[in-house]
Amino acid sequence: MKKIFLKDIADALNLSKTAVSLVLNNRGDENKISKETQKRILDFAKKNNYRPNQMARGLSLGKSETIGLIVPNISDIFYARIAHFVEIKAKEFGYNVVFSSSNENPAIEREMIYSMLNRQVDGLIIASTQKNDEDILKLKEASFPFVLIDRYYPNIKTNYVIVDNLGGTKNMTSHLLKNGRKKIGFISIKSQLDALLQRRLGYESALTENGFEIENNHIKELDPFKYQDEMKGAIKDMVQKVNGLDAIVFTTHYLAASGLRELKLLNIAVPKKVAIISFDELGAFDLVEPPITASKQPVEAMGNEAVEILVNEILKKELKIENERVLQTKLLIRKSCGV
Amino acid sequence: MKKIFLKDIADALNLSKTAVSLVLNNRGDENKISKETQKRILDFAKKNNYRPNQMARGLSLGKSETIGLIVPNISDIFYARIAHFVEIKAKEFGYNVVFSSSNENPAIEREMIYSMLNRQVDGLIIASTQKNDEDILKLKEASFPFVLIDRYYPNIKTNYVIVDNLGGTKNMTSHLLKNGRKKIGFISIKSQLDALLQRRLGYESALTENGFEIENNHIKELDPFKYQDEMKGAIKDMVQKVNGLDAIVFTTHYLAASGLRELKLLNIAVPKKVAIISFDELGAFDLVEPPITASKQPVEAMGNEAVEILVNEILKKELKIENERVLQTKLLIRKSCGV
DNA sequence: TATATTTACTAAATCGGTTTAGTTTATTTA
DNA sequence: TAAATAAACTAAACCGATTTAGTAAATATA
Numbered sequence: 156m157k158k159i160f161l162k163d164i165a166d167a168l169n170l171s172k173t174a175v176s177l178v179l180n181n182r183g184d185e186n187k188i189s190k191e192t193q194k195r196i197l198d199f200a201k202k203n204n205y206r207p208n209q210m211a212r213g214l215s216l217g218k219s220e221t222i223g224l225i226v227p228n229i230s231d232i233f234y235a236r237i238a239h240f241v242e243i244k245a246k247e248f249g250y251n252v253v254f255s256s257s258n259e260n261p262a263i264e265r266e267m268i269y270s271m272l273n274r275q276v277d278g279l280i281i282a283s284t285q286k287n288d289e290d291i292l293k294l295k296e297a298s299f300p301f302v303l304i305d306r307y308y309p310n311i312k313t314n315y316v317i318v319d320n321l322g323g324t325k326n327m328t329s330h331l332l333k334n335g336r337k338k339i340g341f342i343s344i345k346s347q348l349d350a351l352l353q354r355r356l357g358y359e360s361a362l363t364e365n366g367f368e369i370e371n372n373h374i375k376e377l378d379p380f381k382y383q384d385e386m387k388g389a390i391k392d393m394v395q396k397v398n399g400l401d402a403i404v405f406t407t408h409y410l411a412a413s414g415l416r417e418l419k420l421l422n423i424a425v426p427k428k429v430a431i432i433s434f435d436e437l438g439a440f441d442l443v444e445p446p447i448t449a450s451k452q453p454v455e456a457m458g459n460e461a462v463e464i465l466v467n468e469i470l471k472k473e474l475k476i477e478n479e480r481v482l483q484t485k486l487l488i489r490k491s492c493g494v
Numbered sequence: 495m496k497k498i499f500l501k502d503i504a505d506a507l508n509l510s511k512t513a514v515s516l517v518l519n520n521r522g523d524e525n526k527i528s529k530e531t532q533k534r535i536l537d538f539a540k541k542n543n544y545r546p547n548q549m550a551r552g553l554s555l556g557k558s559e560t561i562g563l564i565v566p567n568i569s570d571i572f573y574a575r576i577a578h579f580v581e582i583k584a585k586e587f588g589y590n591v592v593f594s595s596s597n598e599n600p601a602i603e604r605e606m607i608y609s610m611l612n613r614q615v616d617g618l619i620i621a622s623t624q625k626n627d628e629d630i631l632k633l634k635e636a637s638f639p640f641v642l643i644d645r646y647y648p649n650i651k652t653n654y655v656i657v658d659n660l661g662g663t664k665n666m667t668s669h670l671l672k673n674g675r676k677k678i679g680f681i682s683i684k685s686q687l688d689a690l691l692q693r694r695l696g697y698e699s700a701l702t703e704n705g706f707e708i709e710n711n712h713i714k715e716l717d718p719f720k721y722q723d724e725m726k727g728a729i730k731d732m733v734q735k736v737n738g739l740d741a742i743v744f745t746t747h748y749l750a751a752s753g754l755r756e757l758k759l760l761n762i763a764v765p766k767k768v769a770i771i772s773f774d775e776l777g778a779f780d781l782v783e784p785p786i787t788a789s790k791q792p793v794e795a796m797g798n799e800a801v802e803i804l805v806n807e808i809l810k811k812e813l814k815i816e817n818e819r820v821l822q823t824k825l826l827i828r829k830s831c832g833v
Numbered sequence: 834t835a836t837a838t839t840t841a842c843t844a845a846a847t848c849g850g851t852t853t854a855g856t857t858t859a860t861t862t863a
Numbered sequence: 864t865a866a867a868t869a870a871a872c873t874a875a876a877c878c879g880a881t882t883t884a885g886t887a888a889a890t891a892t893a
Contacts, residue, residue, distance in 0.1 A: 161850060171873045176851060187870055209613045210553040211849035214878050219549065221592075221613075230578030232571050232777075239569030242595055251609065253560075253592045256581055270590065274548045274560075415781055437778050438571075439751055442758075444783025500880060510843045515881060526840055550879035553848050838891065846883075853876080861868065 159203045168195055175200075179207070213275050222465065223271035224254040225264060226282045233408070233435060233454065234282060237304065240458025241280060248466045250277070259379065261286040272299070278465045280304050285348050300468035302478075304461045309349055314468065314478040316461045320350045320434075323450045323484035324357030327404055327432045330448070330486060332365050334493045336402035336430055338373070340393040342386075342414060343406040345376040354406045354434055372398060377410070386413045390421060394429055402430040402492070408437045411447055415491075430492040434484075446489035453482045498542045507534055514539075518546070552614050561804060562610035563593040564603060565621045572747070572774060572793065573621060576643065579797025580619060587805045589616070598718065600625040607633070617804045619643050624687050639807035641817075643800045648688055653807065653817040655800045659689045659773075662789040662823035663696030666743055666771045669787070669825060671704050673832045675741035675769055677712070679732040681725075681753060682745040684715040693745045693773055711737060716749070725752045729760060733768055741769040741831070747776045750786055754830075769831040773823075785828035792821045 161179075165172045175196050177186045183193040199205075213219040222245050226234040242252045253276060257264035261284045268290055271279060278300035283291065285306050294301050295313060307315035331339050341358045343351050359369050375389040393400045405411035411433030418425050425431055425445055433440070436449035464478045500518075504511045514535050516525045522532040538544075552558040561584050565573040573595075581591045592615060596603035600623045607629055610618060617639035622630065624645050633640050634652060646654035670678050680697045682690050698708050714728040732739045744750035750772030757764050764770055764784055772779070775788035803817045 172850080173852080173873060174871085180851085187872080189871065192871080206608060206612045208553070208849050210549050210558065211878090212851080214547070214549040214553050214880085215849080215851045217878075228578065229568075229581065230571075230575045232569075232574065235571065235574035235577075236569045238574075238593075239567065239595065242568065242593075251592065251594070251613070253590065254577075254581075255590070256578065269545055273545045274590070412778055412781060419781075437776075439776050439778040439782055442751060442754055442782040443778055444781075511880080512843060512882080513841085519881085526842080528841065531841080547879050550848090551881080553850085554879080554881045556848075834893100836891100836893080838889100840889070841887095843886075844884090847881080848879105851877080854874095856873075857871090859868105859870075861866100863864100863866080 159205050161205075161207070164196065164199055164203070164205060168192075168199060170196070179205070217275070218277045219275040220249060221251045221253055221274070221276045222462070223267075223274075223276035223279045224252055224281075225257055225267050225271070225279065226254065227257055227259045227284065229254060229256050231409075232437060233452070234305075236454045237282070237458050240455045241462055244459045244462035245466075248462065250462075250466070257284055259284050265290050268294070278302075278469045280461050280465055282306055283308070300465055302461045302465045302468070304457060306348060306350055312477055314464050316457050316464070316478075316480045316482065317350070318452050318457070318482050318484050320353035321357040321360070323486075324354040324404065324406070324434055325361040326357075326484075326486055327434065327448075327450055328358045328361035329365070330488070331402045331404070331430055331432060331492055332361065332367075334430065336492075337367075338398070338400045339367075339402040339404060340373045340375070340398070340400040341404045341406075342375045342377065342389055342393075342410055344379045344382065344410065346379060351406055358404050373400060382410060383413055386410075387417045387420070390414060390417045390423070394418075394423055395421070400429065402432070405431060405433045408433055408435045408440070408449070411440075411449070412437060412443075415443065415447065426491050426493040432492055436487065440487075441489060445491045447491045448489045449487050450484040451487050452484055456482055498544050500544075500546070503535065503538055503542070503544060507531075507538060509535070518544070556614070557616045558614040559588060560590045560592055560613070560615045561801070562606075562613075562615035562618045563591055563620075564596055564606050564610070564618065565593065566596055566598045566623065568593060568595050570748075571776060572791070573644075575793045576621070576797050579794045580801055583798045583801035584805075587801065589801075589805070596623055598623050604629050611638070617641075617808045619800050619804060621645055622647070639804055641800045641804045641807070643796060645687060645689055651816055653803050655796050655803070655817075655819045655821065656689070657791050657796070657821050657823050659692035660696040660699070662825075663693040663743065663745070663773055664700040665696075665823075665825055666773065666787075666789055667697045667700035668704070669827070670741045670743070670769055670771060670831055671700065671706075673769065675831075676706075677737070677739045678706075678741040678743060679712045679714070679737070679739040680743045680745070681714045681716065681728055681732075681749055683718045683721065683749065685718060690745055697743050712739060721749060722752055725749075726756045726759070729753060729756045729762070733757075733762055734760070739768065741771070744770060744772045747772055747774045747779070747788070750779075750788070751776060751782075754782065754786065765830050765832040771831055775826065779826075780828060784830045786830045787828045788826050789823040790826050791823055795821055 161172050161175055164175045174188055177183055178188055178193050178196040224241055245252050255267040264284050264287055280302050282305040303313055303315035307317050362369055377385045405414050433447050433449040435452050440447040440449055460480050500511050500514055503514045513527055516522055517527055517532045517535040563580055584591050594606040603623050603626055619641050621644040642652055642654035646656050701708055716724045744753050762768055772786050772788040774791050779786040779788055799819050
């Protein structure tokens with residue numbers, strides 16, 4: 156079963172490449188290729204298992220029916236799930252997905268963007284490091300179809316699909332206050348990401364709106380690559396030293412997991428002494444002890460909407476609609492915040 | 495900043511496309527392009543941010559510097575992590591990665607294989623549904639470079655990287671026996687996957703080697719798509735009904751998680767009444783109550799080795815070495831099996 | 834000084850598709 | 864019955880790279 160090309164079909168049937176190409180692209184009728192010839196071509200192609208070389212096709216058409224997905228880290232279950240739903244939705248529209256991880260490094264992200272452009276992806280979905288204003292602007296100026304997901308650039312008007320980080324965290328913090336907690340800490344990652352800033356603002360606004368002061372030493376922002384080492388100190392400071400906090404808001408699932416791990420090692424009772432709550436969750440958060448209350452992100456909707464917006468953008472001719480979607484998180488109440 | 499092509503560089507510098515192409519591919523010296531001309535080309539290309547169209551390049555070269563990765567489901571953390579390490583290693587060798595999920599459907603897997611071949615991937619890494627003998631054989635006959643990962647075809651000689659499923663499960667079962675458990679159950683997925691068969695054999699051989707009978711009603715194989723519904727019944731049968739088992743071996747992380755969930759709902763004490771142990775683990779298995787003893791798979795090594803073997807295969811000229819790698823799992827002992 | 838070799842390039846073919854601009858033959862229409 | 868139209872195709876250009884087979888001018892060798 157050797158590989159067969161357009162020319163082979165044309166030669167075998169005594170036709171031109173043009174005729175064969177037209178028919179195989181479902182444009183036989185409009186180009187008045189006789190039904191009989193069409194059938195001959197289709198049958199021969201099927202029998203010989205013809206499959207067009209997508210490189211040649213892509214070169215000729217200037218497109219590839221491929222979407223590029225750039226995420227910080229595909230082994231983070233959050234982005235893995237995004238990728239999963241992006242892939243499913245993309246396939247519905249006939250697109251394949253190429254992915255790359257930037258590892259939170261803007262230089263790698265830039266490299267990935269251009270590498271994908273060179274590979275003629277038809278559009279990009281990017282969960283950006285948010286330090287690439289320049290390249291995002293270039294994409295925009297070039298009218299290249301793209302959608303930001305999970306992270307966006309507040310100062311650049313683009314299509315994006317994000318969640319309401321402020322609202323979600325405010326909600327979480329209010330939940331703790333409602334449950335009687337008075338001294339609530341906040342553990343996040345040191346980062347310029349707007350999502351994390353918004354989460355902090357959500358925490359702060361819940362406090363102030365409820366008549367509490369914002370205390371700087373109730374807030375810890377850990378190094379993104381060393382948070383596991385820094386967690387113990389942070390928890391000790393907040394809970395065991397002078398602060399005596401009775402609750403902690405974690406801004407990511409991995410911080411919450413790491414935090415709980417340290418709380419257990421330090422023998423601090425959760426939620427009795429300290430309640431914890433997490434922005435975003437892991438599949439096993441209902442199984443840990445205690446089960447962790449968390450704001451669940453609508454990952455499936457995020458993936459779906461990003462693809463829908465992108466495909467629309469790819470196919471559209473002139474219309475210039477900006478799609479800015481802010482989805483809501485959902486608080487899953489479990490036992491880590493007390494009753 | 496508009497897009498620039500090889501021809502533009504040639505025209506601007508009054509040179510031929512040939513010269514420019516040779517220099518940009520680092521073959522200026524061997525083709526006696528003067529140092530001065532080389533510098534002019536390199537400078538101009540850099541200044542104008544030239545990036546070759548990879549479709550044209552791929553068409554011309556018959557290769558794409560891209561590796562295809564086909565997994566059952568990218569949102570399964572196990573495969574997400576495989577993808578992560580595959581991507582990192584591939585990048586080291588200068589390859590990009592295209593991924594697709596087969597959703598355990600052999601028809602989709604076949605479609606993905608051919609779609610990727612049409613996109614001129616240089617090689618494939620496949621965690622197969624294991625129901626595609628035909629296509630795997632075709633790949634082999636065509637001498638197309640590929641490596642199976644996680645799942646292989648016992649009857650087809652190929653490159654593969656898998657783990658010692660039998661040994662790992664035997665080890666797990668022995669661990670339970672050593673801890674004094676006498677009536678050990680086995681919960682798996684109904685499937686033809688050799689990995690799951692081996693895990694069952696591992697369980698059985700540990701039992702027989704230690705003088706225990708294999709009891710068919712101690713073994714449950716759940717529907718892969720309905721295991722969450724079937725889990726409660728399985729646990730009830732095994733623990734609460736006549737069987738009165740005192741331990742359960744789960745063959746995947748999601749079965750263990752689901753099983754623990756039901757055990758908790760049924761108020762069955764773990765490990766006091768029933769010990770549990772899991773093949774493969776989730777990141778939070780050390781945080782759940784009780785922390786789950788599990789066989790950890792060497793995901794990073796699997797990804798790395800698969801890529802190394804594949805790249806070797808892609809680059810090699812004649813030599814025909816079969817690489818069959820069976821890696822060992824590592825038992826992480828936690829509290830779910832008793833002391 | 835005539836010939837051979839080297840240097841520094843280039844023209845054109847090629848990869849495998851798509852597409853534009855025709856062409857030939859048969860059928861209508863005036 | 865000649866001119867116009869329609870039917871059913873095809874030749875060749877094109878996408879943007881790589882590569883083969885040369886070539887003209889400069890230098891070396893006999």
